[in-house]
Amino acid sequence: MRVVRLLRLRAALTLLREVPRRPASRGVPGSRRTQKGSGTRWEEEKREDRVKWRQLEHKGPYFAPPYEPLPDGVCFFYDGKPMRLSVKAEEVATFYGRMLDHEYTTKEVFRKNFFNDWRKKLKEEAEKLQQEFGYCILDGHREKIGNFKTEPPGLFRGRGDHPKMGMLKRRVMPEDVVINCSRDSKIPKPPAGHQWKEVRSDNTVTWLAAWTESIQNSIKYVMLNPCSKLKGEKAWQKFETARRLRGFVDEIRSQYQADWKSQEMKTRQRAVALYFIDKLALRAGNEKDDGEAADTVGCCSLRVEHVQLHPEADGCQHVVEFDFLGKDSIRYYNRVPVEKPVYKNLQLFMKNKDPQDDLFDRLTTTSLNKHLHELMDGLTAKVFRTYNASVTLQEQLRALTRAEDSIAAKILSYNRANRAVAILCNHQRATSSTFEKSMQNLQTKIQVKKEQVAEARAELRKARAEHKAQGDGKSRSVLEKKRRLLEKLQEQLAWLSVQATDKEENKQVALSTSKLNYLDPRISIAWCKRFRVPVEKIYSKTQRERFAWALAMAGEDFEF
DNA sequence: ACATGAACTTAGTACATGCTGT
DNA sequence: ACAGCATGTACTAAGTTCATGT
Known part of the structure; x- marks a missing residue:
């Protein structure tokens, strides 16, 4: 087992490490990051962390042409006569400044074919663009571009x-665009x-x-x-960092609990904020410029007006009510x-403050992250x-899945676990329209099924009475039949x-x-x-491509 | 210390596509 | 074959993080 795991890990590593590396180059003249002479060794190491590619070649972004109006006198025909287009078709044609050179002989043929032809044409054009602009060559590998x-x-x-x-939003012109690629490409x-x-x-x-x-x-x-090696490697790194947190989290938790009683206000605020981030999975919450963006907040930017304290609510003591836009x-x-x-700390943080004041006035995301x-x-x-999302998934899967369940039931359990995280x-x-x-x-459907169940139940009762009265084999088999029917219907109702x-x-x-x-x-x-659930039931094709690194790596004994 | 900026991840929506029961 | 709904994809806004400039 151990050997298999090792081999798998090795396979995954090769997959990700296929990108050849070479020692850090001095960077790009003119790029801000390298303008200044390097500082500490730590900074050097940080720079080592960053991506280093040897070769990058691509076609640059695609600029869709401005929409052109349909030329005068061009319209669609059916039955030999000019066709008055439906508003939508006309919009489509005008909007994209394109036309179909088809002639449709009857209205029906027009109706039936116009949008199909139209769609086919668009699809072909999109495919052509994808092939021409949608890929780059990164260190010898053809990689798909996101946008x-x-x-x-x-x-x-x-x-x-x-x-x-x-x-x-202004049109982007080539004069606005900076291209990044290898000098020799x-x-x-x-x-x-x-x-x-x-x-x-x-x-x-x-x-x-x-x-x-x-x-x-x-x-x-x-x-x-996301299906590229580079993004895959980054995702892997991200999850590895989260996995590493598992080894530290107990200590971090007892640390911030102790800090709830710290002498320093700053430390107390940090400890409470960190508790929310850990327990409630709140985002960090950076400061935002008002007037530049919608008024939304995260943990560090919470204001007094976003929380309410209840000494007692829902049968619990010390209840905090959050209500804010994230x-x-x-x-x-x-x-x-x-x-x-x-609870006591929150009371303290809110004392003598206006609703618009910051709840954690001594805390910023920068200082919090520095502490972390x-x-x-x-x-x-x-x-x-x-970390908490992945741990929750793993725990929920463990709690909900039963080996003897059908595939459908297992998938339901998976979705439940996924939902817990979401x-x-x-x-x-x-809510969809x-x-x-x-x-x-x-x-x-459920109502109909319920009625059927009621009916079946009535019939079963009748059959039982008849069997009691007659006591023969025929009435017994009728009784059995009715019982089975009722059971089946009840099962269907339960599933529905x-x-x-x-x-x-x-x-x-x-x-x-999530x-x-x-x-x-x-x-x-x-x-x-x-x-024994096929991976395709959980991940679609693109998702499997995105997680190719994980498919190559994870055995059934993987633990987060 | 604070503001700004660069780079990258995370997010919901609208629309396209695919699937399923009739 | 096709309506009607579920699922998947494209798009781009809105976050986080870290470094640099002032």
Whole structure:
């Protein structure tokens, strides 16, 4: 067993390490990171950590052309006559400035074929673009790029109550774009009549192209797809850091519990904040410029108005009620009983403050992370989210899965475990527009089934009475039949209501974010192997590509 | 110490695609 | 074959983190 594990690990390592490395080069002239002479050895080591590629070649980003109006006099025909397009078809044609050269003979043929032809054409064009611009060569490997198109201009919406809502996002021009590739590679050509802002060759970063976006003046990058080796290796590193936390977490917890009683206010605040980050999986919560973005908060930026203290609630003592908008303006609402010292501290932190004042006024994400670095190498606030998410999945899977269950039941258990994590991380989604309808359909089915059960029960009673009266073999077999029918129906009803519960519980919970970013895929893969569940039932094709590193690495005995 | 900026991960939504029961 | 719903993908906004500049 041990040998198998070792071999697997070795295989995974080769997969990831196929990228040949060479000693750190001096970096790029002009790049800020290397402008200044290097400082301490620690800084040197930090730089060693960064990506170092030898060769990077790509075609640069794709610029979609501005939309052109449909030329005059061009329209669609059917039955030999010009066709008045439906509004939507017309929009599609105008919007993209393209047309079909088909002639449709009848209205039916038009209806039937227009959108199919249209879609086929779009798909072919997309595929062509993907092939031309969608890949790069990184150290001899053809790697898929994540976003190879520049973002089209449009009205900025933003999420939540965004102060910049409605502003025009400018078109990205080649003159805005910085290209990053090897000096000795085929340098991408800018579109005809245009020039790049700059071409550089910085092998300590992973982006291929970058531009400054016109709404927030932030930089947008063209980077690799999650299925690439480079991203895979980073994900692996991330989970390894989280796994390392397991060895430190007990001590860290007792440390912050002790710090609840510290003499120093700063330490107390840090200890309570860290407790929330650990227990409730809150985000770090950086300061934001108001007027630049929606008013949202995380742990360190919580304000007095976001928490309420209840000496007693829901039959528990010392209950804290959280109500605030987090990332993407998603509401976080939770009532949690906390330890008495935490409660007392919160009372202290809130004393003599206005609702708009910071709850943790002596704490910033920088100071918190600095403290975390001292506790464990590479530890930051977000590692706790990864750690607790993965640990929760592993625990829930252990608690919920039964070896003798059917595959369907096992998958249900997996989804339940996944859901527990999503709820912990507060991953929400809008209720889909069709939810009510499909739920109603399911409810109708349940209702029908219930009636059938009632009917079957009545018939069983009747059969029983008849059997009592007649006592012959025929009535006995009728009685048995009715009993079996009732059992079957009851089973079906139970399954339906399980489905309904599952659906209802999943209504506002998004499983995908935790699945893709927080759950160590090796846990899921090991679970699949242990319980003979095909991995395809858990991970779709792209997800399997994204987690290729884990598929090569994890045996059924993997422990997070 | 604090502000700014660069680089990278994480996030939900809209739309496309695929699947399933009729 | 096809409607109707579930699932998957593309897109890009919104976070975190770390380093540098002031």
